Amino acid sequence: MKLLITVVHSRDKARLSQELLAAGYRFTEVASTGGLLREGNTTLLIGVEDEELDSVLSLVEKNCKSREQLVSPRPLPLSEAGPFPFPTPMKVRVGGAIVFVVEVEQFLRF
Amino acid sequence: MKLLITVVHSRDKARLSQELLAAGYRFTEVASTGGLLREGNTTLLIGVEDEELDSVLSLVEKNCKSREQLVSPRPLPLSEAGPFPFPTPMKVRVGGAIVFVVEVEQFLRF
């Protein structure tokens, strides 16, 4: 069994959840926050059998598309920042999903 | 060391927490939501030494009993559902607990 720890953009969450359910996958949702942009996102815990891994990953890929956006990240602490405490807006990729696939030693249902 | 990622029904959480503490186990609670029923539940992160694994699993089993309930899951997206967008109520198991046991490579306390 594998546990997928999947961080998805809030815009994609409802569509991905529907698709996961329609395909018979089980999952748990945890509210989370992005480290850089401080935006609310969702961390899905999805436990799947080994042979289902590829099909659930292609489901995530299909439903979570990324694009480029100009953002102004939070100002650095003054001690670090030197003469420019407010970093210039930077182009970051947003909206995609990231997935950590972790091996599950034992899975139990009580 | 093992990390137990344990999803428990909100009805069982207080009793299980008390029992874990009384037995000297340490844990962290994260609020979560069930993928299908959209009900609030709790994900416990419980780090235990390898030799404690069996006794903490039997503690979870003792405190988290499941039963069958008639539920009407959220309607499928219309494109998937065909003539019956509102699925008939289905009998699901609720109230148990699920546990993912994951190997911890290193555990550090600062």
Next chain:
Amino acid sequence: MKLLITVVHSRDKARLSQELLAAGYRFTEVASTGGLLREGNTTLLIGVEDEELDSVLSLVEKNCKSREQLVSPRPLPLSEAGPFPFPTPMKVRVGGAIVFVVEVEQFLRF
């Protein structure tokens, strides 16, 4: 790749987040609660390349210092507690951080 599941005291979170960002690390924040003291804390999910592990651990160590505090844990269930349902205040270590380092089999960005 390694996933660091890091439980930090709320007092240290802002400083640690700033330092992680300044060093170019990516992470996701999840609100959590301590099992014993029932205080709000933060669980950071930090995915790093294998060769970055030591430097991110020393960053956590530098920013999360622990100290001793007198606390009165929640009373035990009456059935367990015997004549002293309200445990005497105990000295516990608070404010440090704990880190579970878990092996990541696959990391995907969509």
